[in-house]
Amino acid sequence: MTAIINGVLSGSAYALIAVGFVMVYKGSRIFNLAHAEIGAFGLFIAWYLQQHKMPVLIAFVIGIVVSTLVAIIVERTLVRRLVDRTPLAAVACTLGVAFVLAYYEFLQFGVNIKTFPPPFGTFSFNIGNLTVTSSRIMIFVFAAATAIGLAIFLKGTKFGLEVTAAVSDKTLARLSGIRVDRTRMFVWALAGATSGIAAMLIASVNTFTPLSTTLVLIRGLTAALLGGLTSITGAFVGGIAIGVVEALVVAHTTVLGADYTAVFIVLLVALLLRPQGIFGGSEA
Amino acid sequence: MALKRRRAKIGAALIIVAFAAVLFSMTFTSEYTGFVLGLVVVNAVAILSLNLLMGYAGQVSLGQAAFVGIGAFTAAQLAQSNVPFPLPIILAGLFAALVAAGVGLPSLRIRGLQVAATTLAFGAVAQYFLFKRPWTSNAGTSVQVTRPNLIATDKAVLLMGLIGLVVILIIDRQIRHSRIGRAFFSIRDREDTAAARGVKVGPTKLQAYAFSGFYAGVAGGLYAYLLQTVASDTFDVFKSLGYVAAVVIGGLGSWSGAIVSGGLFAGIQQLLSGIARYVPVIEAGLLTLTPVLRPEGLGYILNRSVFVHLPWVKPRQEEGVGDVRSAIELIAPPKRPLSLSVPTRTLLTAKDVGVRFGGLVALHDINMEVRRGEIVGLIGPNGAGKSTFFNAIGGFVKPNSGSIHYRGKDLLALPAHARAGLGIARTFQQVGLSGPQTVWENMMFAQHQLASQYGLTAALLSTPQMRKVEKELQMRARAALEVIGLTDYTEERVLNLSHGNQRLAEVAAAISTGPELLMLDEPFAGVGPEESEQLAERLTELRAELDLTILVIEHDVPLVASLCSYIYCFAEGGMLAEGSPDEVQNNADVISTYIGEPLAKEAAGA
Numbered sequence: 001m002t003a004i005i006n007g008v009l010s011g012s013a014y015a016l017i018a019v020g021f022v023m024v025y026k027g028s029r030i031f032n033l034a035h036a037e038i039g040a041f042g043l044f045i046a047w048y049l050q051q052h053k054m055p056v057l058i059a060f061v062i063g064i065v066v067s068t069l070v071a072i073i074v075e076r077t078l079v080r081r082l083v084d085r086t087p088l089a090a091v092a093c094t095l096g097v098a099f100v101l102a103y104y105e106f107l108q109f110g111v112n113i114k115t116f117p118p119p120f121g122t123f124s125f126n127i128g129n130l131t132v133t134s135s136r137i138m139i140f141v142f143a144a145a146t147a148i149g150l151a152i153f154l155k156g157t158k159f160g161l162e163v164t165a166a167v168s169d170k171t172l173a174r175l176s177g178i179r180v181d182r183t184r185m186f187v188w189a190l191a192g193a194t195s196g197i198a199a200m201l202i203a204s205v206n207t208f209t210p211l212s213t214t215l216v217l218i219r220g221l222t223a224a225l226l227g228g229l230t231s232i233t234g235a236f237v238g239g240i241a242i243g244v245v246e247a248l249v250v251a252h253t254t255v256l257g258a259d260y261t262a263v264f265i266v267l268l269v270a271l272l273l274r275p276q277g278i279f280g281g282s283e284a
Numbered sequence: 285m286a287l288k289r290r291r292a293k294i295g296a297a298l299i300i301v302a303f304a305a306v307l308f309s310m311t312f313t314s315e316y317t318g319f320v321l322g323l324v325v326v327n328a329v330a331i332l333s334l335n336l337l338m339g340y341a342g343q344v345s346l347g348q349a350a351f352v353g354i355g356a357f358t359a360a361q362l363a364q365s366n367v368p369f370p371l372p373i374i375l376a377g378l379f380a381a382l383v384a385a386g387v388g389l390p391s392l393r394i395r396g397l398q399v400a401a402t403t404l405a406f407g408a409v410a411q412y413f414l415f416k417r418p419w420t421s422n423a424g425t426s427v428q429v430t431r432p433n434l435i436a437t438d439k440a441v442l443l444m445g446l447i448g449l450v451v452i453l454i455i456d457r458q459i460r461h462s463r464i465g466r467a468f469f470s471i472r473d474r475e476d477t478a479a480a481r482g483v484k485v486g487p488t489k490l491q492a493y494a495f496s497g498f499y500a501g502v503a504g505g506l507y508a509y510l511l512q513t514v515a516s517d518t519f520d521v522f523k524s525l526g527y528v529a530a531v532v533i534g535g536l537g538s539w540s541g542a543i544v545s546g547g548l549f550a551g552i553q554q555l556l557s558g559i560a561r562y563v564p565v566i567e568a569g570l571l572t573l574t575p576v577l578r579p580e581g582l583g584y585i586l587n588r589s590v591f592v593h594l595p596w597v598k599p600r601q602e603e604g605v606g607d608v609r610s611a612i613e614l615i616a617p618p619k620r621p622l623s624l625s626v627p628t629r630t631l632l633t634a635k636d637v638g639v640r641f642g643g644l645v646a647l648h649d650i651n652m653e654v655r656r657g658e659i660v661g662l663i664g665p666n667g668a669g670k671s672t673f674f675n676a677i678g679g680f681v682k683p684n685s686g687s688i689h690y691r692g693k694d695l696l697a698l699p700a701h702a703r704a705g706l707g708i709a710r711t712f713q714q715v716g717l718s719g720p721q722t723v724w725e726n727m728m729f730a731q732h733q734l735a736s737q738y739g740l741t742a743a744l745l746s747t748p749q750m751r752k753v754e755k756e757l758q759m760r761a762r763a764a765l766e767v768i769g770l771t772d773y774t775e776e777r778v779l780n781l782s783h784g785n786q787r788l789a790e791v792a793a794a795i796s797t798g799p800e801l802l803m804l805d806e807p808f809a810g811v812g813p814e815e816s817e818q819l820a821e822r823l824t825e826l827r828a829e830l831d832l833t834i835l836v837i838e839h840d841v842p843l844v845a846s847l848c849s850y851i852y853c854f855a856e857g858g859m860l861a862e863g864s865p866d867e868v869q870n871n872a873d874v875i876s877t878y879i880g881e882p883l884a885k886e887a888a889g890a
Binding site: 031033078081082085087088089090091092093095096097098099100102103104107211214215217218221222225229255256257258260261263264267268271272275 | 338342344346389390392393394397398400401402404405406408409411412413414416424521522525528529532536561562564565568569570571572573574575576579
């Protein structure tokens with residue numbers, strides 16, 4: 001039970017990563033392998049500032065801003081040139097971005113293990129005999145709020161509909177007066193911000209290194225695929241599922257790497273049995 | 285043809301030069317340099333493994349280091365169990381091939397690049413789980429490998445590595461120049477065309493993963509003997525990234541570019557320790573920029589700026605078939621004599637065919653008969669279901685009801701790739717050729733079904749049988765180009781051709797297979813009026829010359845009327861009318877839903 005609750009809480013951070021990933025995919029049909037790393041970059045900057053005596057909440061906000069800016073820069077300089085290229089080109093390019101950021105973090109901040117304080121202070125309460133800390137709850141609250149907000153935004157607002165339209169038919173959208181480039185940039189910015197939030201929230205409950213932040217991508221990707229790649233709800237549920245699976249595995253075995261193995265097996269089996277994902281097909 | 289020959293020669297020349305250079309330098313270099321060069325060679329083999337997967341077959345692997353690692357640990361463990369050299373390296377390759385095919389399994393179910401996620405996840409599994417087991421790395425430490433006397437020194441291992449590299453390069457060449465590689469290219473560029481030409485898409489993907497795994501495993505095996513110790517944390521995500529970078533910077537699908545770019549980075553990192561720290565950043569940066577600025581990569585630049593100017597690289601002139609008449613004889617199958625006899629035998633019958641996509645009825649109650657020697661037209665408004673009907677014949681759409689028979693054979697019982705072997709050839713509404721490839725390469729691939737006369741082993745060993753078949757394919761390709769009149773564009777990339785010529789090239793590709801039934805999906809779309817008339821004339825001639833039966837989808841009613849002897853008109857998924865061109869053109873329903881009054885009058889007047 002403890003494992004499941006912990007899994008749901010940490011899974012919601014993966015969910016947040018997955019939601020951003022899906023949004024970028026919907027918004028530009030690009031498989032953004034740099035998605036998690038863009039958020040991680042914001043985290044490293046925030047961490048650095050916090051180490052230099054900046055209040056954590058302000059560092060947190062700056063971290064979000066940095067992630068957003070990085071996402072915008074990547075979109076403006078690279079992605080817009082890739083839209084009409086082969087999907088493989090986009091994969092290669094965004095992978096390159098991810099590792100440029102990762103190597104930069106390596107060189108600048110070192111490989112030693114780091115910690116980031118919870119941005120909203122520390123408090124905790126009990127559910128039965130399980131102690132839940134503030135940061136874990138905040139992950140969940142933030143993730144759920146972001147996902148719900150995005151779903152409402154995409155379905156219910158004019159701008160959200162423009163985003164959807166721009167994706168499904170670029171030319172038609174352009175003819176209807178939608179500025180496709182602008183919508184895409186906005187989507188990337190939004191995704192960058194969520195990625196930054198997710199990275200900092202994950203870091204506030206776990207330790208982190210430049211490598212560990214890179215590998216968060218695996219969980220995010222898996223969650224997005226489980227959810228069918230185009231469904232925000234699906235991505236969210238997928239993220240929670242991955243978190244629970246991981247927590248259960250870690251609770252039952254001390255074998256190194258068992259968590260990755262479990263994630264891989266879940267992904268493999270899911271893709272073979274239900275390639276369209278849990279929520280595949282629906283564009284919610 | 286010329287360019288292809290040229291490339292092949294470059295390959296041979298490069299290998300010889302590199303070999304000579306290394307042999308020469310080995311006489312005076314230190315053991316350490318031998319070791320560094322050995323690393324570069326092993327790296328090159330690993331990079332080739334990813335080049336095959338990504339560059340040739342268009343499948344992604346973000347965890348390629350895992351396969352190299354599996355090879356390394358397999359070889360190391362086998363060597364420790366006293367399996368004699370060089371068996372461990374070969375077994376390592378085979379085992380890694382097996383694992384890679386397993387990791388590639390989801391590619392059977394999902395399209396596109398989502399498989400990237402499984403390979404990435406597998407990379408992490410290998411790094412954190414597999415390579416920490418007692419049976420791989422002695423529980424997270426390392427395995428020692430004792431070199432046999434034959435390769436006791438680093439220089440000797442380098443020589444062994446070079447031999448391994450050359451073997452892999454030869455295998456790679458055989459793949460590229462046979463039906464195996466052409467199948468890879470086809471699933472990379474156009475999966476639908478691939479299936480229409482008889483490629484089993486799923487198994488071909490797995491084959492690509494397996495070959496890639498084999499190369500990677502061999503690289504791992506070589507690595508084990510070179511380093512004499514295989515440590516648990518060698519094969520990580522960053523190494524996988526390095527391979528992707530080398531392949532992309534080298535130019536996807538360019539083996540020489542991949543080797544050069546990989547060698548460059550490995551060499552710099554080993555030899556210039558001052559900047560070694562920054563090499564990965566530079567590499568990642570170039571990986572980012574190459575797809576944006578220079579998608580063709582280093583290989584293309586090398587080809588253009590260096591290789592073509594080398595004195596021994598001379599384009600070779602190919603002899604043509606001669607005249608059109610002998611070309612026709614070449615591709616017209618002998619079992620069907622050239623004749624314009626009255627068409628009597630029914631070739632294709634469709635009965636009550638219905639297709640539904642979810643709730644949408646795309647086709648219903650379609651009955652059709654195509655007799656041998658006819659040119660049959662299929663007209664109707666957009667969305668009438670014409671292409672869907674073609675797809676039902678081709679096997680890309682499964683009818684919910686009815687039956688389709690070809691020469692009395694139940695087509696619906698056969699998968700798409702099996703239908704290609706029956707003598708049905710088709711073109712696509714969106715030109716079904718591979719744009720990045722040359723007309724020639726497309727022509728060769730079009731005959732995939734004929735190429736299946738030789739198997740994988742024959743392709744790798746270049747047996748006389750394989751060469752005989754390839755020779756025949758080349759003859760047929762040349763003949764078909766001659767018949768269509770496209771010989772001037774043989775070496776042009778398809779995407780550089782005019783739209784009309786792309787259509788012609790597609791028809792050429794279709795007739796090179798010696799088909800009985802030719803299905804053309806809007807062959808005149810986007811083609812100018814003059815070119816259209818020429819093409820129509822050519823088709824009528826071809827029917828006689830090659831004893832073809834033609835089923836053609838087209839919007840231009842006067843054109844269809846002049847070309848066809850019988851016309852079917854679809855509307856909203858159903859059969860609106862059928863009959864002779866006159867009957868259909870004067871049919872009241874056809875006029876009101878499709879042609880429209882003024883046009884009908886004009887057509888009647890013309």
